[in-house]
Amino acid sequence: MHLILMGPQGSGKGTQAGRLAPRLGLVLVATGDLFRRAIAAETALGHQIKAAYDRGELISDDLTVALVEEKLDELSAERALGTGVAGALYDGFPRTRLQADALDAALTRREEAISTVIQIDVPRQTLVNRLAGRRVCTICDTVYHIEFNPPREEGVCDRCGGEVRQRPDDTPAAIEKRLDLYELETAPLLAHYRDRGLMAVVNGVQAIDLVTRDIERAVKGTATTR
Ligand code: AP5
Numbered sequence: 487m488h489l490i491l492m493g494p495q496g497s498g499k500g501t502q503a504g505r506l507a508p509r510l511g512l513v514l515v516a517t518g519d520l521f522r523r524a525i526a527a528e529t530a531l532g533h534q535i536k537a538a539y540d541r542g543e544l545i546s547d548d549l550t551v552a553l554v555e556e557k558l559d560e561l562s563a564e565r566a567l568g569t570g571v572a573g574a575l576y577d578g579f580p581r582t583r584l585q586a587d588a589l590d591a592a593l594t595r596r597e598e599a600i601s602t603v604i605q606i607d608v609p610r611q612t613l614v615n616r617l618a619g620r621r622v623c624t625i626c627d628t629v630y631h632i633e634f635n636p637p638r639e640e641g642v643c644d645r646c647g648g649e650v651r652q653r654p655d656d657t658p659a660a661i662e663k664r665l666d667l668y669e670l671e672t673a674p675l676l677a678h679y680r681d682r683g684l685m686a687v688v689n690g691v692q693a694i695d696l697v698t699r700d701i702e703r704a705v706k707g708t709a710t711t712r
Pocket residue numbers: 493494495496497498499500501502517518519521538539542543544545546547550577578579580581585616617619620621629630631632634635655664690691692693694697
């Protein structure tokens with residue numbers, strides 16, 4: 487199964503991906519998390535992307551696709567070992583038409599295909615409030631919100647005890663930039679997947695548990711067996 491979560495910044499992709507990946511037995515491919523890790527580890531990739539990342543700009547398609555291909559190779563290797571992984575869950579990828587075409591090609595080469603695309607639907611004014619109050623674990627990427635979903639102890643991750651902090655791109659200017667880029671580059675992909683009969687829309691303005699429930703229902707209703 488290859489399941490894509492789509493939706494604007496703050497719609498809850500990361501929140502839902504963290505819950506759904508273990509429940510559905512999928513490997514998580516979250517490009518934003520991978521980029522944040524590279525920046526924190528000060529790798530060559532991290533140095534290359536930091537400035538664009540902090541401004542809320544997209545990282546180049548070449549770098550992003552290469553990173554995803556690497557994850558798909560890891561997935562193939564895990565499957566070859568018979569680990570029982572059912573497929574991949576994509577959070578924040580693809581974001582451009584070029585990335586969408588590259589994912590199709592990468593999956594076709596592996597004799598696989600996208601099973602379902604979930605659009606998490608949330609209006610723009612709600613997104614800005616969510617992003618302003620977001621906090622993220624610097625170790626395991628678990629997502630919190632100071633009001634809607636706080637950690638039990640302020641600044642400490644419930645799951646791993648890591649430090650919970652604001653993201654550098656959750657400034658008002660970078661938030662506006664990312665939301666504009668979503669409209670321009672990513673929203674057109676929704677029609678692309680809808681036309682292929684792969685899309686299900688889920689209401690993202692309800693309690694986190696209910697969003698998870700609706701996504702699981704949609705996956706069961708639409709996923710092909712590939
Ligand atoms: P990325 O990390 O993917 O960030 P994003 O797209 O900006 O999306 P967000 O993580 O902001 O939103 P989300 O939908 O995950 O919401 P969340 O669950 O956190 O990308 C960051 C950067 O990396 C990009 O700007 C770019 O530079 C680069 N990048 C990544 N992928 C790329 C690609 N493919 N190509 C090129 N560049 C790429 O939730 C938000 C808040 O709301 C949280 O506080 C949460 O607790 C709260 N919340 C969630 N659900 C609910 C709910 N139901 N009710 C109330 N609160 C909720």
